[in-house]
Amino acid sequence: MIAVKKIISSLVPGLQKQFENEVYHLMVLNHPNIVRFVGYCYEIQNACIEYNGKYVFAEMAERLLCLEYLPNGSLDKYLTDESSGLDWSTRYNIIEGICHGLYHLHEKLDKPIIHLDLKPANILLDDGMVPKLTDFGLSRLLDQQQTICTLSHDGTLGYMPPELFHGGTITPKSDIFSLGVIIVEVVTGDKPDITGKSSDEIIELTLKKWRNVLERSTGHGSLEMDCEQIKRCIQVGLICVNHDRKRRPSIMKVINMLQGSESIDCDIRNEET
Structure with a gap:
């Protein structure tokens, strides 16, 4: 069983940098008092969405972090x-x-x-x-x-x-x-x-x-x-x-x-x- 952290919006300033930071750091960390990194998913798709009364194609990023599941929460x-x-x-x-x-x-x-x-x-x-x-x-x-x-x-x-x-x-x-x-x-x-x-x-x-x-x-x-x-x-x-x-x-x-x-x-x- 794993926990999945989903980055849900591409509109937040600095979000991409924060996602990259977390992946880079988790990949090199291995310690019993640091959450264990399992993997990630990063995919960009073109989606047709309504914008100002018109339909346009926009890039939508899906960012997922897979981490060890810790049952007792925070x-x-x-x-x-x-x-x-x-x-x-x-x-x-x-x-x-x-x-x-x-x-x-x-x-x-x-x-x-x-x-x-x-x-x-x-x-x-x-x-x-x-x-x-x-x-x-x-x-x-x-x-x-x-x-x-x-x-x-x-x-x-x-x-x-x-x-x-x-x-x-x-x-x-x-x-x-x-x-x-x-x-x-x-x-x-x-x-x-x-x-x-x-x-x-x-x-x-x-x-x-x-x-x-x-x-x-x-x-x-x-x-x-x-x-x-x-x-x-x-x-x-x-x-x-x-x-x-x-x-x-x-x-x-x-x-x-x-x-x-x-x-x-x-x-x-x-x-x-």
Whole structure:
């Protein structure tokens, strides 16, 4: 069984480029946390259609992407307690899987790929709740300078880094901002609202909520270990959403901090000065 993504309109500006981008990138990607590419269909036909009261022949493009079928759909349907009630272990494994997929894009290819549209709707889940990154239509290959300048504001508000609105320079740290938003969202079960709150307040509120959940469901056996892991995830998420991209960590540092093999920077505050 496969999933078919159909590009339904030829009138959207840049659609052909996005389709080509997705095919090119998916063909070279092979990782357990990235959706598997099966194939594509691209065909142009001349169709007789009515235009301004007359019938004319026009080129109609059919664009199809064939991808592995992931039965649990996208992550955005599983975040809130009301919709899924995912336990902490599942949520942590999802965070780790997303990070490993992003690490493959940034560090393991001859030319690193910046995803540029990381969000829960573009993270699919298999039958074991393993996350897989998808939708590479906006992705860019990095040049040797590791930076790209763009005037495009394509992407999703709330997950786009601020530098795309001010000068348009994108680097791997652009994806790190989006990752930080996702980490906070997966941990808290809600769209992050960090305005007007200190990092200490966010951590305290999140820990209080999870402590109550864990005490009811798992007893006290691994309570403190889980709470420490939750605290670490929130701290890393807040570091990633720093408005100054130079202060965001690399994806390798993110993974090390999440796993506890590297100390978390002392200053995790992200309040604007």
